[in-house]
Amino acid sequence: MILVAGGTGFVGGGIVRELRRRGHGVAVLTRDSKRAASRFGDLGVELREGDVRDPTSLGPTLRGSEVVIGCQQFPNSPIENPSRGYTFEEVDAKGTENLVAAAKASGAKRYIYLSGAGAAPDAPYHWFRSKWRAETAVRESGLLYTVFRPSWVYGPEDRALNRFLGMSRFLPFVPLIGNAGTQRLQPAFIDDVSRAVAEALVHPTADNQVFEIGGPEVLTMKEIVHTALEVSGRPRLMLSAPKAVMKLAASILQLAPGRPMTPDAVEFITIEALADPTRAELTLGIKMTPLREALATYLGPASRQERGANS
Incomplete structure (x- = not known):
């Protein structure tokens, strides 16, 4: 089973559809399963309730997932709303740290993270620094990982x-x-990003790698x-x-x-x-x-x- 955090969003939804097209079993982490019920029609996607900002909600949600894909965003991104906890720090950085910890505890084997082109520890913008913090949690997790840094999807x-x-x-x-x-x-193009993520699951050369896309x-x-x-x-x-x-x-x-x-x-x-896609194209066999x-x-x-x- 592959669990997609952020699967009801734009990028996550594209990834979910591509994974189902290839026959993978997919579960989607969502804060509200009733609202998300109509998102994927008859695709056969399992909905699991949880919130990346609440570590206590993630344990049961990730159980049985061999792969976790993190592409969560807060509502109305990039317009942050600190009073509601909708910030890059809470959702991207801390949310990924919570997901990684839950993935390890649940026995997951692989983590794929959708970061962003420009992520760096000394980036001039806090959203890129939050994504770097998330990347660090993934890289230091001990899990097999692939990090993608997409540009403008x-x-x-x-x-x-x-x-x-x-x-x-x-x-x-x-x-x-x-x-x-x-x-x-x-x-x-979202279809290309989704294909890249799906290909990373079957290409050993994508293990423990970071790709711009x-x-x-x-x-x-x-x-x-x-x-x-x-x-x-x-x-x-x-x-x-x-x-x-x-x-x-x-x-x-x-x-x-x-x-x-x-x-x-x-x-x-x-x-x-x-973001230069050359290395991703050569490694994963995709064409942008x-x-x-x-x-x-x-x-x-x-x-x-x-x-x-x-x-």
């Missing part, structure tokens, strides 16, 4: 690129933040959004708001109920995300998909016609 369920596409449905322009024309990213192209945020709008058949003018202005607005918005935005979140979404080709699988004309026929 996109796909049918992402909340980043799809937010821009959503705005294009009712606006004649798409608002961007900061220097979108120079912010460099290597967008990684990004797309095959280095593109600016403006180029990415432009391509997505073009593929979806809704070309729009793109206008950028200065990052300083957005951070000022976010400093006020963070006081509103639900914390719709914070200055740190503005910083998070405007930093570069580069170019942006336009990947987008066409769920935004292109054929995909739109299929959705229309099913609606």
